[in-house]
Amino acid sequence: MRQRPLNDDGTLVRLEGIHKWFGDLHVLKGIDHKIHSEQVVVVIGPSGSGKSTLLRCINILEEPTQGSVIFNGQDITDIRTDLNKVRTQIGIVFQAYNLFPHKTAMENCMLALKKVLNMVDDEAQERAMTELKHVGLEQKADAYPSQLSGGQQQRVAIARALAMRPQLMLFDEVTSALDPELVKEVLDTMKRLADEGMTMVVVTHEMGFAREVGTHLLFMDDGKIVEEGEPREVFERPQDERTQSFLSHVL
Amino acid sequence: MAVATAEPARPPDVRGPTAPLPLSIFALGIAALVVVAGGLLAVQIAYAVNGAPELTEHCLVNGLTENQTGSLGVCHIVEAFRSSALTVVLLVGMAVGAVAVVAGFSINARMPTRRQREHAIAGGVLGIQAIVLGVLLFWFRAGKVTIFSRSFLNIAVLEGYGDDFLTGAKNTLYLAFGGEVGGIILGLIFAVLTLSTRRVVRAPARAYINFFRGTPLIWQLVTFYFGVNLGLGLKLGTIQVGLIVFTLNTGAYAAEVFRAGIQSIERGQIEAARSLGMSYLQSMRYAIVPQAVRRVIPPLMNEFVILIKDTALIVALGQTLGQRDIFSVARQIYSSTFNATGFMAAAAGYLIVTLPLIRLVNMVERKLRSGLTGIVGQ
Secondary structure (H helix, E strand, O other), X not given: OOOOOOOOOOEEEEEEEEEEEEOOEEEEEEEEEEEEOOOEEEEEOOOOOOHHHHHXXXXXXXXXXXXXXXXXXXXXXXXXXXXXXXXXXXXXXXXXXXXXXXXXXXXXXXXXXXXXXOOOHHHHHHHHHHHHHHOOOHHHOOOOHHXXXXXXXXXXXXXXXXXXXXXXXXXXXXXXXXXXXXXXXXXXXXXXXXXXXXXEEEEOOOHHHHHHHOOEEEEEEOOEEEEEEOHHHHHHOOOOHHHHHHHHHHO | OOOOOOOOOOOXXXXXXXXXXXXXXXXXXXXXXXXXXXXXXXXXXXXXXXXXXXXXXXXXXXXXOOOOOOHHHHHHHHHHHHOXXXXXXXXXXXXXXXXXXHHHHHHHHHOOOHHHXXXXXXXXXXXXXXXXXXXXXXXXXXXXXXXXXXXXXXXXHHOOOHHHHHHHHHHHHHHHHHHHHHHHHHHHHHHHHHOOOOHHHHHHHHHHHHHHHXXXXXXHHHXXXXXXXHHOOOOOOHHHHHHHHHXXXXXXXXXXXXXHXXXXXXXXXXXXXXXXXXXXXXXXXXXXXXXXXXXXXXHHHHHHHHXXXXXXXXXXXXXOHHHOOHHHHHHXXXXXXXXXXXXXXXXHHHHHHHHHXXXXXXXXXXXXXXXXXXXXXX
16 A cells, blocks of 8 residues: 555665764764665664664754665765655654644644645645544544643654655654653554554664564664664574673663 | 542631731721822812912912913912921821831731731831832922922923824834834844854844844934935935834844744754654744744733834934824923923823733733643634
8 A cells, every 4th residue: 555665675765874973972883774665673772872863864854974864765865855855755753742832633734734745725634634543533633732641642743744644654762751651552553553564763762662563673882783683583682792781771 | 630539629728817916007008008199199189179279479489470371280289289288198197107117017027827927017018118108208399399390290281282192192103013013024034044054144134133233223213314315315204214213123123032932942843844844944934933923922022112112212303293203292392382291291101002011911921931832722
């Protein structure tokens, strides 16, 4: 149903030698990785290891200081790329939800549909409602973010990203700001999305989710991918010392 | 999520009950202030109503004459100020105030409940206010009451100037509203420019803002009227120049207000907007600015209050009859009657507009503080 990537080998995103400096701080130290279509890549690692920065480099919210991001065969780190167009195909959900507080749930979902995809009101409304139903919040369509719980706000944020019908969804520690009892509803929504075949990159501290839903796991430390593989495999038989140490602390 | 099932109980009254003693001190304080202020008013009214329609010896000696406009009315005011009735009233009021001060401040620390203490302190404070007001009035009485009243309180002088004041009010409001609306539009544009990551875009915007914030408004008015008009070969009139300069000046201040407002919006908002594929300008227009505008309404309204008063500076450009603002109408009255009562009327005119505005600003501020989304229709 969803559009297949144009590449023959099923690669949706290719990261080539990504480095990122913030001033003198070297945050990403050479990341090479391929993300295949319909993969659920979970990224774990200690805080400060560069997970979020890596995620934000994929849609160029942070511009890599060096290296290329190839999305759908197109080098989107090339400055001639129309990033606005590329970003319509890459949804991102943030830790702090970042819903527009002056707009209702419905309007949050409709804004970019109208202004970026140039949909007419009815069409945008229909699409927005479909995605709110998708995350189980159709009855909250007219609520403002301040009237929703954290979990509901995060699901609206997911619906807002999905409404653009992206080929790739990025999740940046989306449950870290939530009260414990609200985490499940968000993770369930993400699991359903994974089951539907969405390509996802998920930075998370939820090891259960990483193990259950992830199809590929990256362990990062100190700006590098230290270890990767099938999640169960890595959880059960971590090879690298740092992975072992990290997992022994969080599990 | 937690739903309170019990009836919402009233919070306990931690201030406790009051008692006759502190309550009477509180009443004493109120009484003192009422006697001083109300007494002055009552004596003045009594003289205005019953005063003989003639100029007293004292008034004549001090320069009021039969054929001076409003002399009779002013003489009533003078005589009321000089009257022994007022002396008695003021002394009584101050004495009552003194009792309240002594009693209130001597017992407040010993009061067993908070409400009793607050009543005792309030009584004392009101007593101080009554005494201060009384002293000021005695001081005033010792001065040149006749000359002051003739120059500043001679309402009869204002007769026939009602239409002029209306024209003045119209022009003042026209300049203030026009300048504010223009300034807000200009300010918004320049705020966005100053936030550019490109120095070549930022620099001219900053230069404009700093120049108009760094030079006196009256200098801007005069220079624009005489200099720029001449230099560019324009023939702009007083009102047009006023509107342009007030717009440019307010624009500089509004730009800083908007810039602060935009910068106060969390970074995540623009990231969310940009991630959805919106351009920088779209993100600003649909996501950031609508939020920033709500936050800057109170400071912008303060700017408006300031602008209303500053429009008086247009007097420096010279005005035809139809171009006069409130202040220059007052000046006109002064120069044709040598009487300053017009300025008092002008002050009243400004206050009629500014006081409700100031109140509105405070209300909006309170409302905005109560919630992030504040005045969003919910």
